[in-house]
Structure formats: structure tokens, C-alpha cells
Amino acid sequence: MGAGVASEMSQPGTPTDASRDWRALRLRAEAIARRVREGQHRGRGPGLGGDPDDAHPYTPGDPARAIDWRLLARRGRPFVRLRVQEASVRIGVVIDRSASMAHADKLGAACELVASLASVARRTGDRVLLIGAHAPPGTPDRRAEALYTQLRAIEPGRGRTLASDIPSPGSLGDGVDALVCVGDTFESVEPLVRALAGARHAPGGRRRRVVLVQLISREDLPAGGLVGSTLAVDPETGRRVAIEGGAVRERYAEALDAHTRQLRARLAPSGCRLVVARVEEGTGAALRKLLRAIAPGAIPSGG
Numbered sequence: 001m002g003a004g005v006a007s008e009m010s011q012p013g014t015p016t017d018a019s020r021d022w023r024a025l026r027l028r029a030e031a032i033a034r035r036v037r038e039g040q041h042r043g044r045g046p047g048l049g050g051d052p053d054d055a056h057p058y059t060p061g062d063p064a065r066a067i068d069w070r071l072l073a074r075r076g077r078p079f080v081r082l083r084v085q086e087a088s089v090r091i092g093v094v095i096d097r098s099a100s101m102a103h104a105d106k107l108g109a110a111c112e113l114v115a116s117l118a119s120v121a122r123r124t125g126d127r128v129l130l131i132g133a134h135a136p137p138g139t140p141d142r143r144a145e146a147l148y149t150q151l152r153a154i155e156p157g158r159g160r161t162l163a164s165d166i167p168s169p170g171s172l173g174d175g176v177d178a179l180v181c182v183g184d185t186f187e188s189v190e191p192l193v194r195a196l197a198g199a200r201h202a203p204g205g206r207r208r209r210v211v212l213v214q215l216i217s218r219e220d221l222p223a224g225g226l227v228g229s230t231l232a233v234d235p236e237t238g239r240r241v242a243i244e245g246g247a248v249r250e251r252y253a254e255a256l257d258a259h260t261r262q263l264r265a266r267l268a269p270s271g272c273r274l275v276v277a278r279v280e281e282g283t284g285a286a287l288r289k290l291l292r293a294i295a296p297g298a299i300p301s302g303g
Helices: 024-036 069-075 101-122 138-153 189-200 248-270 283-294
Strands: 042-048 053-059 079-086 090-095 127-130 179-181 211-215 229-233 240-244 274-279
Touching: 024 101, 024 179, 024 283, 069 079, 069 127, 069 138, 090 101, 101 127, 101 138, 101 179, 101 189, 101 274, 101 283, 127 138, 138 274, 189 248, 211 248, 248 274
Parallel strands: 090 127, 090 179, 179 211, 211 274
Antiparallel strands: 042 079, 053 079, 229 240
């Protein structure tokens, strides 16, 4: 064997303090949510907003906040737009706590994504609930503070998988309308698919929307240009593995791509959606993808 090059591919660690401070997390999340066009989801009853085709001339008794000011400027008289009201949706979230999530601060990125989703949800009257955590009663602000604190407290650990943390359909009950699971998916495909597909079943024969966000980083790939023997560390077991050859990165990338294709193919029949996001693309890009998956058509391309 040639000269060895040590490469800690996925060494467990702790995300940075800045990414785990709940106040900083909240500020970043709210800034990201402001930059991302809010997703819309349809419910029952009249509401505000909608398409210009739904506009009608203002008449006494119409709410002033329903006036379309752009139409007023174009047509010289006030018009009101009514549309189907946004439904209040409760979104449950499961974050992968496996040891590999500590690498490249994927756990910090996942928490920031969930916090940003919660900030969008607050603006639309919806709620984001961290599955397995206590949701205190009180004002939206108090619940939001509790969520950020809970996100800050999440720690990765060996021996955990995302699949094992996804609750059974019965335990979700009527309290969750949609389920979002965020992780790097570095685990066996079949148990994860079974858990996600099972979560689709809601009481009364309803189908719950389930979205899996595969959050990965370019740092998950071993460094290029490796020669001789490369020492990699399995983040889940801590076992060191020697890998030979200079094409390690290419083979690993091919394996990761095949893993993602298998996930997508196995999830498709169940109706679960897969969102692939990279840490380097930023939370805003991941949030746009997630909102489109939760409410298809809500965020226009490039929005």
C-alpha cells in the first residue's frame, strides 16, 4: 500500500454555538422566511388575496384590507379580491439525530431549515411541531420560543436512525396534518421507507402529506485526489475503515446518487415526496423546495 492519507469523512462532533443559540437561530430563520415567498395552501371558506380574475368592484361593507391597490392604481376605482381561505395546518417535524448529522453541521442546517419553516407557518396561521417534544400552550410567540429552544437542545448520537424516530401512524393521531422529516438518510432504505409510508395514514382513512428532506453536504464526499490508503471513520459505529485507490470520491458519489434514486423510486408508490437539498445551497433554497413539496404550486420557480 502507498502512503496513507487520513480522512475523517464523517467525524461526530457538536454544531457551532452560533448555530445552536436559539435567539440567533430565530433571527436567521425570520430573515430567511422574509426572503422566501410564502407558500399557500387551500382550505374552505372565503379569504383574502387570490387571482385578479376573482376581483369585483368594492361595495360598502367589504373589508378595506381586501382592496387590491394595484387594480385601484390601474383602473382608477377600488376592487376587492376574494379567494379560498388558507387552512390552518399543523406540520409535524422529525429531525435526524444520527451521528453523521454532526458532520459539516448538517444538524445545524436542519434546525435552521425547520426554524425558517416555522417562521413562514406563523405568518400563515399554521403551526410547526417538533415530534416528541412538548408543545406548550400560550401565544404563538411563546410556542415559537419553545420550538427554537427545543431545536437548540437536539444532539446527535450513535445508534440512532431517522426511521426509528418517526412515530407510528397511531401515535400521530389527528394532531398532525403533514409530516416533514429532515436528515442525510445515511441508513438502510427499506426501514426508512416503511416508516414514512406508514406515517401517511391518518385517522378516518385520510392521507397525511409526508415529505422527506435529504440534507447532504459536499463534505460528505471524501476529498478528491486521494492516493494510496485512505482512512475513513464510520460516524455511527466509530469504526475506522481503510479504503484503497484514487477514485474513492467518484465511487462514493456514485453510491450516494444510487442511494437517492432508490429512495425516490421506493417512496413514489406511497405518495411520499423526496426533497434533495445541499447545505452549501443555503437554507433559503432548501426552504423553497420544501414549501413546494408541502403545497405544490405554491412557490413559482425562482420565487
